[in-house]
Amino acid sequence: MIQQRIDKLQAALRGRNLDAFLVTEPANRRYLSAYTSTDHGIQESSGVLLIPKKGRPWLLTDSRFELQAKEETQGFTVELYKKGLFVLLKTLLAGLGARRLAFESHYFLHAAVGRMEKVLGNDVELVPVTNLVERMRLIKSEEEIGRLKKAVLLNERVFQQVHSTVVPGMTEIEIALTIERIMREMGAERPSFETIVAFGSNAAKPHAVPSDRVLKEGEIVLIDMGLVLEGYCSDMTRTFTVGKPDNLFIDRLRVVRQAQLAATKALRAGAVCREVDLAARQIIVDAGYGSCFGHGLGHGVGLAVHEAPRLSSRNRKQLRAGMIVTIEPGIYFPGWGGIRLENMAVVREDGCELFNEDLTGLDL
Amino acid sequence: MIQQRIDKLQAALRGRNLDAFLVTEPANRRYLSAYTSTDHGIQESSGVLLIPKKGRPWLLTDSRFELQAKEETQGFTVELYKKGLFVLLKTLLAGLGARRLAFESHYFLHAAVGRMEKVLGNDVELVPVTNLVERMRLIKSEEEIGRLKKAVLLNERVFQQVHSTVVPGMTEIEIALTIERIMREMGAERPSFETIVAFGSNAAKPHAVPSDRVLKEGEIVLIDMGLVLEGYCSDMTRTFTVGKPDNLFIDRLRVVRQAQLAATKALRAGAVCREVDLAARQIIVDAGYGSCFGHGLGHGVGLAVHEAPRLSSRNRKQLRAGMIVTIEPGIYFPGWGGIRLENMAVVREDGCELFNEDLTGLDL
CATH class of the missing domain: 3.40.350.10 (Creatinase/prolidase N-terminal domain)
Structure with missing residues (x-):
């Protein structure tokens, strides 16, 4: 090879x-x-x-x-x-x-x-x-695709294990370190980037750095995490609340999830990158949150956690089979918090193959 | 400021x-x-x-x-x-x-x-x-020097806490992650570089990456760790054995420690960087290990963990008061392992002020 x-x-x-x-x-x-x-x-x-x-x-x-x-x-x-x-x-x-x-x-x-x-x-x-x-x-071999999928599935197992233990009183740093410890215990080489754990209004910062903020009942928890397995990176984001979510959270989460599903549906070889971004963006704009989605929809992943292709509203290139992308729409509200959901998929001739299997918190 | x-x-x-x-x-x-x-x-x-x-x-x-x-x-x-x-x-x-x-x-x-x-x-x-x-x-203010010293003292506390728990059966990764967890629990922002924990023959690699190698009774443990506190970095290395060290280890450790002490004594404003390196190097050469000390003696530390000045055998610049340096001689033997000791000090007009206070394993 x-x-x-x-x-x-x-x-x-x-x-x-x-x-x-x-x-x-x-x-x-x-x-x-x-x-x-x-x-x-x-x-x-x-x-x-x-x-x-x-x-x-x-x-x-x-x-x-x-x-x-x-x-x-x-x-x-x-x-x-x-x-x-x-x-x-x-x-x-x-x-x-x-x-x-x-x-x-x-x-x-x-x-x-x-x-x-x-x-x-x-x-x-x-x-x-x-x-x-x-x-x-840019175009991954089936062996590389297999490794990337393995990295995502391991990422999900780490997430699930930590998710089930999140309770009020924990700090952002505590959860981030637990994630990074568990991923290595489960065989990852290292995190693919510094794990983001953001509570409540901190989740309004797309690149929040974990702090010693203490989690309160009902607050938003945004976790953006990735790991490296056999050289290949995963990248995944989930947003949930501890305790029962309020209606505003559910409504907003639903918008982000719908945007993610629309983009996933639009992903296929030959699709133009900006059109995939716009498939998600349109749903967020229609919900009145257009100004709250300040970043691109996604990016390539492989040996590097951020690589080509960029799924952004400015990229007019076409996708090709064997490319790997994240699908990560997000909406952010200073003072309130933010919601981002991120999956990874491989582009195929007739659509895409989603690597993520876990639907925790996405089954709306 | x-x-x-x-x-x-x-x-x-x-x-x-x-x-x-x-x-x-x-x-x-x-x-x-x-x-x-x-x-x-x-x-x-x-x-x-x-x-x-x-x-x-x-x-x-x-x-x-x-x-x-x-x-x-x-x-x-x-x-x-x-x-x-x-x-x-x-x-x-x-x-x-x-x-x-x-x-x-x-x-x-x-x-x-x-x-x-x-x-x-x-x-x-x-x-x-x-x-x-x-x-x-390059020249630190007294406030910066105070922060750097605080970072080193916190580093020592983290090291001591972990050092007392190291026992056969632990893996390199496990110890490295414990160090990084404890440093954050004690208030560090993050590690200043990826923590090195190397057992036995792995310690022959000056930049070893922690693996799942399991510690055995009597083996060498080399820990090179740093943290960031209020923006400023620490960098410290200790090498010890679990259980009773053999005579060869003690002899070699003594050579490295003597080299470190000689360099510490040579540090002062006006001293030429290469002369400080050579003060340590000469002792290692005299012990017959000249070819085993392949890197420079030290480097500056501040907001970055590696910055000017370099203490190397090629740097002919003079040190100035207020500079911060590491003093880290090391000798490496493929197959056997390695020994490195690293302290940090601030250069003063008439000598240097060592930040490190802990003598665990250095009191030979």
């Missing part, structure tokens, strides 16, 4: 008259090498790939990651940079006789390009490239 | 003939605005600052972060980008009559500079700037 991906990328390099390609984006690095290390931000990389237009590729890293890099990769030569990445790169490129080096312009710091130019000198032309590997990742 | 920092930055902009400055680096953003939001990687910013050379600055974000941005900042105008950051920027710059816009070249994607140029057009000259705010952050 890795070898096929490298072959395909190398063919693309030859087609663009590129001698080598430097892979810095962490999900691309994992996709092409199986190296699982994560980075501490863009300024602290745990390694990059150097893919020549043909022949054996390299994984370049430092001594901290040497053992892991050698254990996890096959078909790669692991080299350590001791005097910096660019100095090592100069040597390897000279050995290849490479003159045109492509780099990932969308995951390369502006200042670092300047430093790289200085070290490599005039012998090597730097060619900025964007989203070359991301485009390969 | 925020206002003083803005004043100082604006004076620096005027001194460089810059009309405005775009702040994208998250720790710089927090330093200048008190806005606490964190980003989901460089590609998903929760907002940027636009600092004009004089007058009121802006915080530019999207609707997801509007409430938080308004709650947390004072003296900033919060503006939402609906058609993208660069379109909003164009309008604001035109209103200012700004012709020269500086941006943080070390925290700006190469591809994004291209897109920004395209939107802003010929009216605005883009000026790459590096580490302007980082240099302001």
